[in-house]
Amino acid sequence: MYQELPSLCKAYEKYFKIGAAVQPQNLTAQRNLLKKHFNSLTASACMKFGPVHPEEYRWDFADADAIIAFAKENGMGVRAHAPVWHQQTEDWLFTDRFTFADREMILDRLEDHIRVMAGRYGEDVYAWDVVNEAIVDDPNGYMRETKWYTLIGEDYIDYAYRFVKKYAPKTKVYYNDYNEFNPAKRDNIVRLMRGMQERDVPLDGFGLQQHVNIYTSLDDIKAAIEAYATLGIELQVTELDVSLYHPKDRPNPYYPYRPTIPTKEDFIRQGKMYEDLFEIYRSYSDVINSVTTWGAADDLTWLDVHPVPGRKNYPLLFSYDHTPKPCTRAIVEAVL
Numbered sequence: 052m053y054q055e056l057p058s059l060c061k062a063y064e065k066y067f068k069i070g071a072a073v074q075p076q077n078l079t080a081q082r083n084l085l086k087k088h089f090n091s092l093t094a095s096a097c098m099k100f101g102p103v104h105p106e107e108y109r110w111d112f113a114d115a116d117a118i119i120a121f122a123k124e125n126g127m128g129v130r131a132h133a134p135v136w137h138q139q140t141e142d143w144l145f146t147d148r149f150t151f152a153d154r155e156m157i158l159d160r161l162e163d164h165i166r167v168m169a170g171r172y173g174e175d176v177y178a179w180d181v182v183n184e185a186i187v188d189d190p191n192g193y194m195r196e197t198k199w200y201t202l203i204g205e206d207y208i209d210y211a212y213r214f215v216k217k218y219a220p221k222t223k224v225y226y227n228d229y230n231e232f233n234p235a236k237r238d239n240i241v242r243l244m245r246g247m248q249e250r251d252v253p254l255d256g257f258g259l260q261q262h263v264n265i266y267t268s269l270d271d272i273k274a275a276i277e278a279y280a281t282l283g284i285e286l287q288v289t290e291l292d293v294s295l296y297h298p299k300d301r302p303n304p305y306y307p308y309r310p311t312i313p314t315k316e317d318f319i320r321q322g323k324m325y326e327d328l329f330e331i332y333r334s335y336s337d338v339i340n341s342v343t344t345w346g347a348a349d350d351l352t353w354l355d356v357h358p359v360p361g362r363k364n365y366p367l368l369f370s371y372d373h374t375p376k377p378c379t380r381a382i383v384e385a386v387l
């Protein structure tokens with residue numbers, strides 16, 4: 052007989068928070084699932100610079116407000132996410148009439164943006180991914196040449212963290228990045244954060260995005276957690292999902308379209324990966340205080356459109372009909 056699964060987040064209370072990244076549509080489509088199994092929410096898009104502040108004198112707080120209100124009603128924590136990123140910023144931010152804005156103007160705009168966001172949400176968020184994805188994937192490179200970097204300079208990072216701490220002193224500030232388990236990139240991320248520490252830039256933690264797939268090396272993941280932990284900062288898993296496809300498996304999405312269908316073995320491998328990951332996270336629960344999946348259930352996942360538009364993926368802990376996967380049950384049972 053079908054046994055109702057006990058709450059995932061309650062089962063994990065003594066280890067870490069269990070989070071989901073959401074947009075307002077999740078709050079309606081996945082309401083009961085979120086209420087039962089999650090005690091943390093991340094605003095997946097609506098707290099990024101562009102969506103919340105589309106024009107210099109226009110703000111759109113509606114979506115972020117809805118997420119904060121839902122979290123409060125249900126006693127959940129909130130993670131704010133990614134004002135300083137190379138995507139989802141509008142051109143006005145970097146523009147002064149017909150040319151690029153200069154360093155001072157962009158820094159003023161950033162400070163003003165952070166002041167308003169911190170004033171509105173600072174008390175309600177327990178962690179804030181301030182700068183997102185500043186390091187390149189190329190093992191021979193270092194910082195990503197974004198508009199922030201080229202128009203302000205390397206110290207855009209220091210300013211961003213100082214602004215957040217100035218206006219939201221109680222919020223924990225995080226740096227967040229992906230492919231963080233790749234050894235070469237990991238070392239560059241450590242170098243970036245160590246540099247911040249040496250310059251006395253406030254930094255409370257690192258967010259391991261953990262966008263992994265069924266082939267990702269668990270040894271690399273453990274080594275990465277170890278490396279970040281040596282910095283003496285907190286860690287959170289911020290964007291976990293386990294893709295059923297290898298990153299190089301990108302069939303031509305155009306005509307003649309042949310969708311890739313994951314096999315039963317792929318799902319078994321995914322379940323094993325999830326169980327192993329949670330075992331690793333538990334063993335580092337002295338440094339990891341929150342584990343967030345990028346979405347809540349397979350009916351709403353960015354991996355349906357990325358990197359292959361229209362290729363269905365099933366990367367989360369709950370199926371498209373919101374039932375728990377066998378691995379989710381095992382993850383709960385492991386701690387009961």
Ligand code: GLA
Pocket residue numbers: 095132133183229260290353
């Ligand atoms: C990155 C970002 C997230 C989100 C995902 C795709 O991981 O950090 O904010 O945009 O890409 O959904």
